[in-house]
Amino acid sequence: xxxxxxxxxxxxxxxxxxxxxxxxxxxxxxxxxxxxxxxxxxxxxxxxxxxxxxxxxxxxxxxxxxxxxxxxxxxxxxxxxxxxxxxxxxxxxxxxxxxxxxxxxxxxxxxxxxxxxxxxxxxxxxxxxxxxxxxxxxxxxxxxxxxxxxxxxxxxxxxxxxxxxxxxxxxxxxxxxxxxxxxxxxxxxxxxxxxxxxxxxxxxxxxxxxxxxxxxxxxxxxxxxxxxxxxxxxxxxxxxxxxxxxxxxxxxxxxxxxxxxx
Numbered sequence: 001x002x003x004x005x006x007x008x009x010x011x012x013x014x015x016x017x018x019x020x021x022x023x024x025x026x027x028x029x030x031x032x033x034x035x036x037x038x039x040x041x042x043x044x045x046x047x048x049x050x051x052x053x054x055x056x057x058x059x060x061x062x063x064x065x066x067x068x069x070x071x072x073x074x075x076x077x078x079x080x081x082x083x084x085x086x087x088x089x090x091x092x093x094x095x096x097x098x099x100x101x102x103x104x105x106x107x108x109x110x111x112x113x114x115x116x117x118x119x120x121x122x123x124x125x126x127x128x129x130x131x132x133x134x135x136x137x138x139x140x141x142x143x144x145x146x147x148x149x150x151x152x153x154x155x156x157x158x159x160x161x162x163x164x165x166x167x168x169x170x171x172x173x174x175x176x177x178x179x180x181x182x183x184x185x186x187x188x189x190x191x192x193x194x195x196x197x198x199x200x201x202x203x204x205x206x207x208x209x210x211x212x213x214x215x216x217x218x219x220x221x222x223x224x225x226x227x228x229x230x231x232x233x234x235x236x237x238x239x240x241x242x243x244x245x246x247x248x249x250x251x252x253x254x255x256x257x258x259x260x261x262x
Contacts, residue, residue: 014070043119064093064099064103067093067102067112068090068093068095068099068100068103068104068110069093069110069113069117071089071090071092071093072084072089072092072110072111072114073114073117073156074092075088075089075092075155075156076114076156076160077155077156077157078102080157081111081156081159081160081163081166081199084099084107084216085107086101086106086107086110086113089110103111108167108168109168109171111166111167111174111200112167112168112169112173112174113131113171113174113175114157114160114169115157115160115161115172115174115178115180116173116174116176116177117157117177118154118157118160118161119148119174119178119180120159120180120181121154121157121179122147122150122158122161122179122181123180123184123237125146125149125150126147126148126150126181126182126184126185126188127143127184128144129143129146129186130142130143130146130147130184134162139188140188140189140214140251141251141252142249143184143185143188143248144214144218144251145244145247145248146246147185147218147219147222148218148221148222148225148243148247151226152223152225153227155226158222158226159226160169161178162219165257182196185201185206185211185214185215186203186211189210189211189214189215190207192212212221213254214254217250217251217254218247221247221250225243230243230246233246234246
């Protein structure tokens with residue numbers, strides 16, 4: 001009898017204790033994984049917002065276009081024109097695949113803007129070289145060396161600049177850059193005589209022939225050099241002959257009679 005009373009008292013106490021404990025909501029095991037995933041996604045979004053607010057975004061407003069062009073140039077020099085695709089550029093820049101399309105429309109638009117950059121740098125290099133020389137002939141030869149030097153330093157970009165079928169010259173940036181580059185080249189070639197100054201649009205037959213001859217020489221030499229086709233000629237040349245000294249000899253051969261002071 002005493003044992004029975006003792007057991008009843010214990011049961012009553014445990015019941016009171018359980019009632020006094022706070023109740024824990026029952027977890028829905030079916031929805032628990034979804035809830036945790038949603039929470040993680042919300043946390044990730046908050047982190048992205050905080051990083052953008054703090055200025056940690058990889059590309060700030062207005063810089064994405066330049067970043068895409070830089071990525072495109074890197075791919076061009078590393079993988080060549082066949083490896084230059086919109087997806088590859090986006091991947092290299094670390095942005096969405098839609099970003100290049102948004103800024104350039106298509107691959108033609110992208111490579112055209114890239115070629116415009118190349119022409120501007122190309123022209124700047126030739127201008128700087130020409131400005132550092134004295135006589136007209138020396139300036140023309142300096143620009144020719146800069147022409148070849150730019151191509152050697154940037155073979156991918158140089159090749160793209162002359163792939164007319166891949167470019168859209170109706171784009172103002174490319175049209176203006178290419179025209180400025182040609183004007184600089186033509187001006188340096190015909191600068192030896194005051195009556196040979198190149199006009200804005202028209203050329204005399206003599207001017208056209210002079211420009212075409214000089215351009216063909218330098219461009220052809222550049223392509224042979226880039227393709228490694230001059231190695232045998234240089235090997236057979238007198239000791240100490242370099243690609244630059246060979247170019248100088250070729251250029252001087254086109255100037256049989258130097259003007260006074262040249």
